[in-house]
Amino acid sequence: MLRQMKKIIPLGLAAGIAVSASAQTVTLKSLDGATSLSGEFIDYDGQTYTIRTIVGDLTIDAFQVTCEGDACPAAETETESFAISGDSNAVGKLFADLLFEFGLDIGGDTMTSLDATGPSQVQLRNELGQELASITLKSEGAVQGLRDLFSGDASLAVLTRPITEEENAIFRLAGLGDLTSPEQQTIFALDGLVIVTSRNNPLRAIAEQDLAKIFSGKVTNWAQIGGPDAAINLYVRDETSGTGAVFNTLVMTPAGAKVAGTATVLDTDADVAKAVASDPLGIGVTSLSDVGNAKVLAIRGVCGIQVPATPFTIKTEEYPLSRRLYAYRTNQELPAQLTRFLEFLNSEPAQITIANDGFVDLGVSFQSNDEQGLRYLSAVIPTDVEMTLAQLRDMTANLMASDRLSITYRFKLGSAKLDARAQDDIQRLAQLLSTGDYDNKELLLIGFTDAVGAGAGNLRLSKQRAEEVRAALLDALPEGAIQGLPIRALGFGEISPLACNESENGRHINRRVEVWLRDNVTVSQ
Amino acid sequence: MKIHAIVTGAALLFSASNVFAQSAALDDAVEMWLNGPEAASLETLSDLARGGETGAQLLLGQIDRDVVPGGYSEFVAGLDDVERDLLLRAGEPGESINWLLSLSDPELADLGNAIFSYRVGRDPIGNALALQKNGEPAAAENVVWNTLNNGRFDLVNSIPEQDYGLSDAGFLQWIKKYMASPNKALTMNRLLEDPSPQKVMGLLAVKRLARVLNLNKYFSDEIDQFITILQGKGYDLPEDTNLVELSADIEKIADLDGPLSIVERACKRWETEHIDYECVIQALEIVNGYKTVMSIRTPSENVIPADEFLASERAVDIFENLVKSRSKYYKRPIRSSTLQQLLSGEG
Numbered sequence: 001m002l003r004q005m006k007k008i009i010p011l012g013l014a015a016g017i018a019v020s021a022s023a024q025t026v027t028l029k030s031l032d033g034a035t036s037l038s039g040e041f042i043d044y045d046g047q048t049y050t051i052r053t054i055v056g057d058l059t060i061d062a063f064q065v066t067c068e069g070d071a072c073p074a075a076e077t078e079t080e081s082f083a084i085s086g087d088s089n090a091v092g093k094l095f096a097d098l099l100f101e102f103g104l105d106i107g108g109d110t111m112t113s114l115d116a117t118g119p120s121q122v123q124l125r126n127e128l129g130q131e132l133a134s135i136t137l138k139s140e141g142a143v144q145g146l147r148d149l150f151s152g153d154a155s156l157a158v159l160t161r162p163i164t165e166e167e168n169a170i171f172r173l174a175g176l177g178d179l180t181s182p183e184q185q186t187i188f189a190l191d192g193l194v195i196v197t198s199r200n201n202p203l204r205a206i207a208e209q210d211l212a213k214i215f216s217g218k219v220t221n222w223a224q225i226g227g228p229d230a231a232i233n234l235y236v237r238d239e240t241s242g243t244g245a246v247f248n249t250l251v252m253t254p255a256g257a258k259v260a261g262t263a264t265v266l267d268t269d270a271d272v273a274k275a276v277a278s279d280p281l282g283i284g285v286t287s288l289s290d291v292g293n294a295k296v297l298a299i300r301g302v303c304g305i306q307v308p309a310t311p312f313t314i315k316t317e318e319y320p321l322s323r324r325l326y327a328y329r330t331n332q333e334l335p336a337q338l339t340r341f342l343e344f345l346n347s348e349p350a351q352i353t354i355a356n357d358g359f360v361d362l363g364v365s366f367q368s369n370d371e372q373g374l375r376y377l378s379a380v381i382p383t384d385v386e387m388t389l390a391q392l393r394d395m396t397a398n399l400m401a402s403d404r405l406s407i408t409y410r411f412k413l414g415s416a417k418l419d420a421r422a423q424d425d426i427q428r429l430a431q432l433l434s435t436g437d438y439d440n441k442e443l444l445l446i447g448f449t450d451a452v453g454a455g456a457g458n459l460r461l462s463k464q465r466a467e468e469v470r471a472a473l474l475d476a477l478p479e480g481a482i483q484g485l486p487i488r489a490l491g492f493g494e495i496s497p498l499a500c501n502e503s504e505n506g507r508h509i510n511r512r513v514e515v516w517l518r519d520n521v522t523v524s525q
Numbered sequence: 526m527k528i529h530a531i532v533t534g535a536a537l538l539f540s541a542s543n544v545f546a547q548s549a550a551l552d553d554a555v556e557m558w559l560n561g562p563e564a565a566s567l568e569t570l571s572d573l574a575r576g577g578e579t580g581a582q583l584l585l586g587q588i589d590r591d592v593v594p595g596g597y598s599e600f601v602a603g604l605d606d607v608e609r610d611l612l613l614r615a616g617e618p619g620e621s622i623n624w625l626l627s628l629s630d631p632e633l634a635d636l637g638n639a640i641f642s643y644r645v646g647r648d649p650i651g652n653a654l655a656l657q658k659n660g661e662p663a664a665a666e667n668v669v670w671n672t673l674n675n676g677r678f679d680l681v682n683s684i685p686e687q688d689y690g691l692s693d694a695g696f697l698q699w700i701k702k703y704m705a706s707p708n709k710a711l712t713m714n715r716l717l718e719d720p721s722p723q724k725v726m727g728l729l730a731v732k733r734l735a736r737v738l739n740l741n742k743y744f745s746d747e748i749d750q751f752i753t754i755l756q757g758k759g760y761d762l763p764e765d766t767n768l769v770e771l772s773a774d775i776e777k778i779a780d781l782d783g784p785l786s787i788v789e790r791a792c793k794r795w796e797t798e799h800i801d802y803e804c805v806i807q808a809l810e811i812v813n814g815y816k817t818v819m820s821i822r823t824p825s826e827n828v829i830p831a832d833e834f835l836a837s838e839r840a841v842d843i844f845e846n847l848v849k850s851r852s853k854y855y856k857r858p859i860r861s862s863t864l865q866q867l868l869s870g871e872g
Binding site: 035059065435 | 679684701706708709714733
């Protein structure tokens, strides 16, 4: 006998348990009461309802509705509690802001509690004011973030560096999964470190190999690097800060150096920029977003390639001091609101917040071939690249009247397997192309390699990588989404390095598949 | 009478067209009302109605019944009670009755009641079914669309199995096709290439449900701007909106969409020597959006097919009258040079 009692369920509080029930009609009402839907109950997966209706099967956001009907799943009335732990700036500032935007995005709001170090607790509420989750923000650094994740004290660890092999092994051995797998790792933003001086300083660029020497105190006078005869004043962040740690990882540690004890250590990136801007003899490391009135120096690689720090070169990760921001989780079931929040990280409002907070968002940018002069200079400058004029001409012909997208796919040495960010970028590109705004264009996927190995082999490998991206993209595209948009996979081997092949980081930058959109022009007969 | 045969026949159930043969006199009067002088045509229709011409009775009944549809005009609005009784209603002045409730052929009472009653009561789907059953499918579809856009998809989903083809309504089919498609992106290109005449209705209905279905992420900026215009909120468009491109797109969409074509043709009728990308946008603002324009439709599909009415000058006249009358309550500055001229009486 059917139960006659009607159940009204605040689904925002419901646990993520799949439910099956015999065919029964349910009514789903939006929390604001403005929309009512009914249909035959098909499924509930903790996040969405599926009902069968007069217009087919509809998937409804379970957090936006209440459910009425015998088939509705039982309510879970307890508020979720979980913690996010990790990098101080990313968790304490960026994630606090992202959670605020998330609250708005779901039609509710958030209440943030502060302690001496910043936001510490966020109450997430739906539009009816019901508390959905209590989220603790722990800004005690990457290592503590991973410890909290391991012990279960946090559901998410936020790092401004990738997890190391050793750290990941500990999670694997404990049965908590592979944190570097696409299921457990989310890259949600990018960042760029920049070397800054006063605007009065005549220097425009600095050699990559001199950075460690300068910041370790081996080079102490501007005259040694082409400046005036005066002592160099160093300004840095503490090595436990994200900026300090990444600078050490990318510059100091590979050179076997440490930041000199004479350096002035400041509390924020903005403080570094401000101090350097007002000191004609100063040089410092800060983030691109906090440059203020300081002057950014271009970094010249050992082979002569010089890449400026711009959001585009950071998005393509061709700027040598680019870094990714990671959110890691274990293989345990996530709180429903955290799953929802992680999906939100890829949305436009989230990416705008990321950009507003000074990080580089993952949104797709475009750059005309006219702005790609560096490509041609760097094709001829390095001496270790096997290239013929015919190859360069062929590449140029393909890139004429084309725009490059900031999406760039990268590969491990000798491999044609896409890396973690590439998997997300495949979805991002598929979504972009599905808009139909690029009909009457041609999509070019152009593979390149580093200079390791023979030129002929690299040519084959670059084509293979482009084909790999093409196959993954076609798999990700919805049926019929790109009628009228041909996709071509090309490979040009090692002929267009965007970084010096002398360093591992440079070789990684060069092993890539670029994405270009070219106008289709039909010439009359 | 042929109308009787059709109303009682199965063919009517799925037909929106004027399939019965009318008298030549009625045809002439209808044509005059659609594209000629209003007062004279209503006089002729009134004579025919009093002479027992059911088609004329249906038209006048609806014109009397509703402000829109019904040939809303300064002329009709200016009639006093006696003039209205004599011109638009059955019976004698003071004791008159709407023609829809006193059709000469008693077997058409259901049709008359369906048209007369569809806005009354709390059973929109029942009303829509009555209209559909009696050969008024466009009106029926309109009722269903309004029900959905009022947030009551649960009522729409309650359409019974014996629905006389109501669930085949074009915009419901459009939504069904969209929901079944793996590609959910809604872009201007997709809309422009879509051959369905109900695509605008479908688009607005999907937008109404987009929040709970988590579909907003699939709407491109241009589509959102188009929807903002359709909702009569053109004043809310982002500053970087490309009005030139958007206007060209709206013009193309209006080729297939009846209500939008009325707005386009009205702006062309009023146009001055100035290029004006704001006319359609602000005209929709003044009348409170596409939903209002959708209510401008044939008084009876049994007499005038929906498409024929939408293509007529009368439809544009009604829209013009709506713009003029509602502009009195519109407090924003007039941005459109065309509308400035129209509303200042210079047009």
